Amino acid sequence: MTRYLQIWLASARYSVVRTMMFRFDFFLWALVELFWMSVNLLMISVIYDHTSSIAGWSKYQMLLLVGTSLLVQRFLMGFFWSSLFEMGRNIRTGYFDFFLAQPGNILFMASTRKIDPDGLMNSFVAMGVVAYAAHKLGLDPTWQQLALYAVMIFCGLVIHYSMLVISISVAFWITSAQGIEGIYFTLSEFSRLPRAAFKGVASLVFVWILPVVVVSNAPANTILHGFNARWVLGLAAATAVWFGVAVFVFHRGLRRYASASS
Numbered sequence: 589m590t591r592y593l594q595i596w597l598a599s600a601r602y603s604v605v606r607t608m609m610f611r612f613d614f615f616l617w618a619l620v621e622l623f624w625m626s627v628n629l630l631m632i633s634v635i636y637d638h639t640s641s642i643a644g645w646s647k648y649q650m651l652l653l654v655g656t657s658l659l660v661q662r663f664l665m666g667f668f669w670s671s672l673f674e675m676g677r678n679i680r681t682g683y684f685d686f687f688l689a690q691p692g693n694i695l696f697m698a699s700t701r702k703i704d705p706d707g708l709m710n711s712f713v714a715m716g717v718v719a720y721a722a723h724k725l726g727l728d729p730t731w732q733q734l735a736l737y738a739v740m741i742f743c744g745l746v747i748h749y750s751m752l753v754i755s756i757s758v759a760f761w762i763t764s765a766q767g768i769e770g771i772y773f774t775l776s777e778f779s780r781l782p783r784a785a786f787k788g789v790a791s792l793v794f795v796w797i798l799p800v801v802v803v804s805n806a807p808a809n810t811i812l813h814g815f816n817a818r819w820v821l822g823l824a825a826a827t828a829v830w831f832g833v834a835v836f837v838f839h840r841g842l843r844r845y846a847s848a849s850s
Contacts, residue, residue, distance in 0.1 A: 595692065596700050603703045618706035621665070625658055625713060628780065643784040648724040649812060650782070655717030657779040657804035660744040662714050666707030668749055671699045672756050679759040684845060695838050699753065722811060729811055736815065737807045743827040744803035748776065750834035751798075757834075760841030779804040799826040 607614050632654060636647040645653065675698045678684040687698045722729065729737070755772045778794050783805045786794055795801050799822075806819040 592692065592696060595697075599701050600703050604705055607705050614706055617704075618709055621662075621706060621710045622713060625710060628654060628658065629717065643782040645782045645784075646725075648721045649808075652718055652721035652725070652811065653782065653804055653808045654780045655714050655721055656741070656808045659711060659714035659718065660741060660748060660779070660803060661776065662707050662711035663741070663745050664748045664752070666704050666711060667745075668699055668752065669707070670702040670704050672752050674702070675699065676756045676759045679756075679845065682846070688845075694842065695753070695835065699749075718811075725812070727811060733810060733814060736820070737810050740807035740810060740820070740823055743823050744807065746827050747799060747803050747823075747830045750830040751775075751800075753834040754837050757838045757841040760844045775800055799823075799830070802826060 629651070632647065632650055635642070636650070640646065642650060675684070678686070678698075684698070687694055690697045751772055775794075775798060779800045781801065783795060783801055786801060802819075802823055806823040809816060809819055
């Protein structure tokens, strides 16, 4: 684990140095992401000008939920998105040979090669949104709640990472996985909605089969209402299942990979 940490730190240092060589791109994309986040938050303000509750959630409860969802997504974009996006392209072009030749776990090497400092920078904005919403609600979470919230955010990040790995791994079987990547981001939009808003088939799909709603609702409910064994165990189980499936699908696809020389 120490060796993998050293490898990741070296990759992170390279990414930061490279980003600072193109500062305009860094600030431009950081502003684009900030604008996108602002639109989502502004939409909440507009909706709650016309109602006081949505599925039993008040304005600042919803703000805390959306901030939690944005936090998970900013971590995903900051730590993994560039590497995973390039992985799909490298599989198509044969450049994936570069990772096969490296002395380490292939999935780790391929999915952690780059980080995006602009995405990570906006994660602090998402944290600020969560803190502001908690303050307006008069919440005073204990350190145990905060620690559990952090662990559940990590679990949500693993689930999103796993879903994205599965989406990209389809490139081992088909020419391009770009359309499937788009479907993934469409599904992730549902993570900013309360669990109570989903009924019937929608609940089955977005809560039980694709736990995009649980990813944000579980940690948000922990801050709002304290420890809930059902949320915690459900999120932990979903994390283990989705990560296991992602590793299985990736390695199954790896057997079909045709290198640049073949």
